[in-house]
Amino acid sequence: NAGVMQNPRHLVRRRGQEARLRCSPMKGHSHVYWYRQLPEEGLKFMVYLQKENIIDESGMPKERFSAEFPKEGPSILRIQQVVRGDSAAYFCASSPRSGGGGYTFGSGTRLTVV
Amino acid sequence: DAKTTQPNSMESNEEEPVHLPCNHSTISGTDYIHWYRQLPSQGPEYVIHGLTSNVNNRMASLAIAEDRKSSTLILHRATLRDAAVYYCILRAVDSNYQLIWGAGTKLIIKP
Numbered sequence: 001n002a003g004v005m006q007n008p009r010h011l012v013r014r015r016g017q018e019a020r021l022r023c024s025p026m027k028g029h030s031h032v033y034w035y036r037q038l039p040e041e042g043l044k045f046m047v048y049l050q051k052e053n054i055i056d057e058s059g060m061p062k063e064r065f066s067a068e069f070p071k072e073g074p075s076i077l078r079i080q081q082v083v084r085g086d087s088a089a090y091f092c093a094s095s096p097r098s099g100g101g102g103y104t105f106g107s108g109t110r111l112t113v114v
Numbered sequence: 115d116a117k118t119t120q121p122n123s124m125e126s127n128e129e130e131p132v133h134l135p136c137n138h139s140t141i142s143g144t145d146y147i148h149w150y151r152q153l154p155s156q157g158p159e160y161v162i163h164g165l166t167s168n169v170n171n172r173m174a175s176l177a178i179a180e181d182r183k184s185s186t187l188i189l190h191r192a193t194l195r196d197a198a199v200y201y202c203i204l205r206a207v208d209s210n211y212q213l214i215w216g217a218g219t220k221l222i223i224k225p
Contacts, residue, residue, distance in 0.1 A: 004157075006157075035213075035215075040217075041217065042201060042215030042216050042217055042218060043158065043213070043215045044215070045212045045213065045214070048212070056212070059212075091157050091158070093157075093158075101163070102148065102150075102160030102163060103160060103213070104160065105150075105157035105158045105159065105160075106157050107156055107157045108156075108157050
């Protein structure tokens with residue numbers, strides 16, 4: 001079991017381009033969470049998804065950001081028209097159910113906007 | 115969600131026990147206490163969690179105060195690989211997806 005897989009590990013985008021971050025949860029996990037981390041800070045919740053459903057997107061900016069978790073394939077976090085302030089590490093976590101226990105995190109995608 | 119307070123950093127010698135404190139004076143009866151750690155350039159790693167009773171696993175022990183307003187993560191014999199930022203987080207059982215992260219404690223292990 002490879003755990004939570006995120007790709008790419010590093011992503012460089014010019015201002016105005018689109019960034020697509022992918023997350024494959026652990027086998028058997030149907031709950032996916034995206035977090036963002038700025039340098040020297042803790043993680044900030046962005047969005048919680050189950051298969052084909054967004055459960056809570058209260059931490060995600062209303063504009064330019066979107067997330068999906070289709071029936072088949074990985075979860076995608078999409079950032080349109082990236083700006084320098086989007087530069088951060090984006091982590092995905094998964095769990096088998098919504099209650100109790102800990103999350104398993106991926107190694108993250110480090111987005112740099114130039 | 116209730117907030118937690120941790121020291122910014124701590125130092126410890128290799129092969130000695132480490133006690134990492136966390137204050138959570140506004141904890142509610144349904145909040146679980148979770149600990150994660152993050153090594154440099156890696157994703158967070160689950161360490162341990164508990165509600166009221168002390169907990170042990172292969173990684174660490176969690177000691178929870180009787181009034182639940184504080185807890186301590188105990189690494190019984192620290193190694194250089196335990197150098198990381200340790201986060202103490204409260205997770206409400208009815209708000210069971212969001213983890214509210216603070217800045218954590220940076221643990222430095224001296225050889």
